[in-house]
Amino acid sequence: MSYIDGFVIAVPAASKQKFIDHAKLGNAVFIDLGATRILECWGDDVPDGKLTDFRRAVQAKDDETVVFSWIEWPDKATRDAAHAKMADWMKNPEKADPRMDPSKNPMPFDGKRMIFGGFAPVFAIEAKKS
Secondary structure, rough: OOOOEEEEEEHHHHHHHHHHHHHHHHHHHHOOOOOEEEEEEEEEOOOOOOOOOOHHEEEOOOEEEEEEEEEEEEHHHHHHHHHHHHHHHHHHHHHHHHHHHOOOOOOOOOOOHHHEEEEOOOOOOOOOOO
């Protein structure tokens, strides 16, 4: 069964296009490493909660938009191999894919406020295609 990496970040609203450009370049690396699908979702209806919410989770400021993203992998082994490759790149930047070079593809958001995790699907349902 597939495996999902999920992410929530706060991106300055004025940097929407920079974010899209950054994601297109960087996400191509994940596809090359075996990801089967990636979605980047710009917050449109993200309400404030009474106890917790997406905005608080990433300490979003008034001028920031919450982005919810996920990467779908065919399985956890493929995802783990991709993560190992990226960890190796961090230790050996000269081996890194240039699309991941922060000087060439800088993150247009504060990566320290990103929340992320890996998830094993337990149930899936899809609409039938006509």
